[in-house]
């Protein structure tokens with residue numbers, strides 16, 4: 001973080017509470033457990049056409065003429081096939097809504113642009129950078145958060161740790177001044193809530209561009225040890241032609257880091273904590289033997305991935321697991337459903353940190369596989385170890401009412417009330 005101790009990000013002076021704003025916008029359509037429905041669907045086939053009328057609860061007289069055909073994948077094989085066949089299944093599907101708010105980012109690009117852009121931005125995500133972030137940003141942010149409640153004997157781990165810490169880490173990686181963090185967090189929440197209020201998200205997107213533009217201009221003159229400076233200097237030479245990122249490409253990537261890097265990690269670390277707190281014997285095993293940490297993190301991601309579905313659109317007629325899929329079809333890629341496919345995981349609904357390793361799909365697969373997965377794993381490891389080191393006898397508050405994970409596409413518990 002640039003200069004001085006880390007500022008606490010909320011609540012801001014004007015009473016704005018980022019978690020309240022985020023939680024309110026997420027409210028509509030909360031679904032407690034989509035997994036039984038996905039299991040039933042998977043029995044009918046790994047990939048199927050979606051009955052839009054039924055899925056959207058539309059009356060028979062609503063005209064669906066012109067609506068694109070939509071298919072959904074439920075098995076690990078079908079999901080893996082779609083993710084790896086990026087010549088048939090295009091990420092351009094994201095350009096209309098997400099692209100309008102983020103700008104043209106790596107997420108919505110197909111090859112060859114995607115490879116070139118990804119090679120440039122990943123220069124900011126080196127192993128050396130990761131080691132520095134762990135020491136200088138992630139560990140101090142996590143410990144400062146825990147300092148605030150460690151003596152109290154109780155806390156809500158969502159509000160007090162898992163929600164605020166990943167966005168603070170991103171601000172640190174970008175080298176933003178501490179004083180800007182509350183404002184940055186507010187724009188981040190407004191941007192992430194794009195499906196709740198597009199106009200607010202577009203306004204936040206413009207404010208973030210203006211804000212980043214000032215910082216980028218400074219870094220071009222006086223580079224520092226941060227992601228914005230690396231992106232400003234990143235270059236790639238191919239066949240004698242040197243490519244650099246344009247300002248707009250840098251802004252789009254920085255905006256993408258907010259939903260991609262902050263929201264997912266908040267949700268995944270909360271879901272893992274929920275799994276451990278509701279299975280105290282596994283929490284005790286992890287506390288006693290930290291070599292179980294990588295397996296626990298992967299199991300949390302498999303069992304309750306923070307993002308259960310992503311999208312693609314077919315560029316030409318193709319086939320998935322023997323099922324023909326026509327050009328122009330929207331394909332909903334069921335990461336959550338695939339992660340509980342009994343063909344790949346024994347007793348898939350059980351949370352079990354001792355299960356034999358088998359690759360899950362929480363970070364996707366193929367060319368768009370999550371760029372931040374090592375960072376996400378490192379952040380979760382630091383947060384979990386800090387909680388286990390500092391809070392003896394950590395347990396769910398028995399007086400708390402019905403703590404559970406909720407959501408359809410994005411899932412997390414709304415609170416994690418604990419005693420220690």
Ligand code: HEM
Pocket residue numbers: 091106107108118256257260261262264265268305306307310311362363364367368369370371372373375376
């Ligand atoms: C547990 C936490 C995370 C999960 C479950 C997750 C999941 C995913 C998934 C499923 C995709 C593929 C999206 C698609 O192809 O449609 C993705 C892409 C991406 N993620 Fe993550 N992510 C996490 C954390 C992070 C973090 C911490 C960062 C960076 C700070 C990050 C940055 C990205 C970027 C830049 C992409 C786009 C990659 C591309 O299109 O080539 N993610 N992530």
